[in-house]
Amino acid sequence: MATTRSITAAGLAAAVTAILAACTPGSDSAGADDTGSAESPDTVSTEVPDEEVTLKLAFVDGPEMVDELIAAFEEEYPQVTIDPQFTEFTDYVASIRLNMTSDTAPDIAQFNVGAMSDLIASGHLLDLDPYSEAYSWPEKFPPVGLEQLTADDSGKVYGTGSLRAVPAGMSLTGVFYNKELAAEAGIEVPPATLDEFEQALETAKEAGQTPISIGALDSGGAHMWAALLNSMMPVDDYRAWVGGEPGGSITGDDALAATEKFTAWAEQGYFNESANGTDQEASTAQFVDGQSVFLMNGNWAAAQVANEMGEDAGFFLLPGLEPDSPAVGSGFSVSYAISAQTEHPEAAAAFLDFLASEQAAEIESQGGFLPPNVDAAPAADGVLGDLNTEFARVVEADGLNVFPDFSAPATYDAMSSGVQELIAGRTEPAAFLEELQGIRDEHHAE
Template identity: 40%
Template sequence: MKISRVLAGAVLVALCGTACAPGASSDTTAAEPSGPVKKGAGDEKVTLKLVSTPESGAAVKSVIKAFEAKYPQVTIDYEDNNVDDYNKALNLSLASDQAPDIALLNSVGTTVKDGLVIDLSRYAEAYDWDKTYPSTQLNQWRVAKDGSTLGTGGLYAAPAGFSLVGVYYNKAKAAEAGITTPPATLEEFEAALAKAKKAGELPLQLGNQQGHASFPIQLIGQSADGAEAAARWTFGQKGATFDTPGNRTAADKLIAWKKKGYLPSGANGTDLQTAVDKFTKGQGVYFVDGNWDAEKIGDKLGKDAGFIAFPSPKATAIGTSVAYAISSKSRHADTAAFFLDFLHSPEASAAEFKAGFLPADLTAAKPQDGTVMKDIVAAWGRVNDDNGLVGFNNNATATMNDKLTATTQELLAGRTSTDGFVKAVQDEWSKTHG
């Protein structure tokens, strides 16, 4: 099972503010399609141009092949674009006379605000996408007219596979520590951490050089506050605040876990992949990370690699989707929308899963029994059932990742308190969202 390690970076850009490359003004784009939706591929021969990145392209190229086999009247010309240049170049491409019909959308700010992609709401209604995807998944691609508030307004992209952050665990180490069942609540998780410490094991592996302590903080916070409430802050919706009981509890827990020796002493100097390497070498009973590292962890730990959604009665997880938008300049928006609807078909879902993404259609995900991917698929099913997916807090503003990195490092180093941490994060959010 190939899980691209670049996936984390490729999908962690759900919101873009002033850091995005500027696009053309909205008066250079075509009018939004209107009237009844023409569903299906039709009989007319149509050629669509689709642009994506190499990391996401592995899946979509297989999807294109399956789509063209079923609908030979439609040809989809695929174009790779280097991920380092992709986000900067996309707006210019969409504004040009050679604009693609369909494009991987990593950021939504100026791309939507400048009218470079169309509102897909009428297609979502026609194809019943609200019955295919839980609301927390579609809402990540809903954008208000201001171009910076997510979760409400028009729908500007359709999902094509998801990432997921949860809790890996070493089954052998857990059993040796007397942990017989995976924890189901925060209280049970803390009890398991205590057992691991008493058994002489490192309870929770962590690398925070790049701010990944924000993962357990977010998961504890949204488990307590609820996924929908947590998403309002991540989406930048007015009136939202980071100063919640859940986020305060999360900061308190991280401080307490550090003092109790549940975390590695050098976490602030350890990057994510070094933490992954340490976990696969038996340093840590638990580890909070995403599905993009499943291949590495599964290969090294084998049958001892396990994965659960963060312990909570109602399953919640951090994650976002690879998603595709339709250019405002496309002459074949109806056909392009039909292809977007195909992204959740059994054929597309199988291709997405093979490329390391989690599909909307879990019947197409067929991992081998006894593998960590089997556990990840089960966790993904729980999150879907509980409508518990929340985008990355790191993407709440264009500068939030840097702020969370600095403030979580200060929290672990004892240079700030829960009050200071919560205030610093909310102040950073308010610079963009007011």
Template identity: 40%
Template structure:
């Protein structure tokens, strides 16, 4: 594995409202894909170890058209496609962009069509395509191109043949842009309240919350209508839960448990923040997106979120927008934080696997890094990212420190079970609403895990 940090697939941001439907579709899709792929005409029943054609790192020189399906609303995917085409003019891309929520609902069926897109953005739930042999097994290309030393976070898109366990088995894609979480703060208010940032420990951060609360400010802006409380919770798990335990659970290793002292501390911290009024009492009625908007408009003092929120926060708060990496349990602890990424995978039915693989390789190159950075993501090749000032400069510093400490950990809801996003949202809403105790909260999460992994 690479010396760089591990990253999970994609956090739940917004759009939780359609999750119930989505997981239903994903589950139904999985069953049907697995059940029908050998029966339905037009579907190739390639085994999960097969890859289309002989592996070659030579980019084809004859004209090739690749269809690319994605849900990336930043400039990254388009920028990477344009840059690749400029380098290899014989490769034409037909990009099919779909909004995030809609993409999640439709992509599994799209990939099972007779002529699916050649390259697709990998989103949670697509591991269900692995047992049906619908995703290209990229092991051969990974060896040929030496991807293990070029990309961080490859274990996030490595799956067992049944698609249920992450981190072991075969590789199915690479990350284009990575993201990670930290603490945003309102510099003007922090100065007025006399807060010395950055907070070095969670205790220090909590003391600042208390000070802000006493001064009549809302300390931490959170929206949990669609489960946004998962951002502080995931971060606190990064702080308090041992990385090995965290990974085993987040990757769905059999026998893993979240009913552990570290996770207890994380959940108790969330509960305490709500009880003490550091998080607003109507948190379950505010969407994650609205919370970012409110913070960007000057409400509250702190907000725990990912680098994807930087553009909105920077636009709203201007020079008053500040950022620091997540404080740890002790001041001398290494950085542990939670992150995700935009991954690209290839259809097993593609006619030009070599060209698709060449694009995947290009994504991790130094040429790609400035384009990825410009779109607000962290590039796989971190040292090739251009330096920046202000809020984005703080983020870049945070990213480099995180990479140095190998501190990036997966979101617990992305790969543990297909229904964990819903379960976590529900459980967090109960915890924040005072309907569940910390024990009940952890038991809810564990019950979902056990149900899926004991089948």
């Protein structure tokens, strides 16, 4: 996404970038032409050649997780050596297009929608459909995770076309809750409907508690707004808008009602005081310190919550309008694409396939992510167990929605500042949605 790290990071950033860099393309590359672009071969092999290969790995976050994934992969493929290289996130986003179109393009790079959609259109990313079929990736990765990484040849419309990357660790946002404070206020958790959750916020307020903590200084406010969209806007309508389908809109009645509810909750004092001056890290600290009944955040906060609150914390998805509404939540993945210029497509594809293994699932889980292979997720108790259960529900319902800033590269800044304006009562919901729609439409008209 345009700013995947910005919208999913807090403490532990929910983005790990991998770049496996090779030498200048040679005769056994994946068919690169003089522009560096290439078509995916019709037939591919899942056999990694016996000759020794050295691949460079550059990444932005999670060094311990990356080191462990590398070690586990190298143990399975001793002929492949991976040399990790750290890159700051802002430097990566600014430089990845240049790197991927250079004579020394990386073999594998974290897929970033805003930075890399142009690389799809220019042919610098390998079409992964043949490898997906050869490795049976639809059976190993959650379909919704692969759908998020499928795009047409323009690189602007998602959910259709060819597979461009595979997930390496999933994320999910939702509501953490303090069991002790909820019991003191007489709140039953988890709620079965959105109305029940709204009543819980009101009950907490009447009990003199802060109902819910959000970190709107960065992206916590946007997570709260997106959660309301998930609860109140049909999945197909949301995906048509965010995925770039012709006619997709965020200005309809359902999105407006969700945005009006977000504004009403701010007006009624359900959010933490000074939410606009609080980031996700601080909002999580407030929650674990017992200063709010609920917290809107993502899986990257779960380890801190579990460590500091133990069995006194839980997690649930913001519920839908009806008790039997399908499970829907916002999330994306650390994901990896292969350069069209790679000299070692078999080794690169083997690394991507390894990310769905049980070994990788254990490492990904310890790194703070939800393993894309749900069946391989290690058993967990407490809030971490709740998180795994809710993620499995979302996968089962095909209900994982990408974050709103997937709609266009310029959406994130407008969305973040607009959410703050909504909280402060300085803009109207309809005006906020019209601005986001305009940015999205302008992007697709280019």
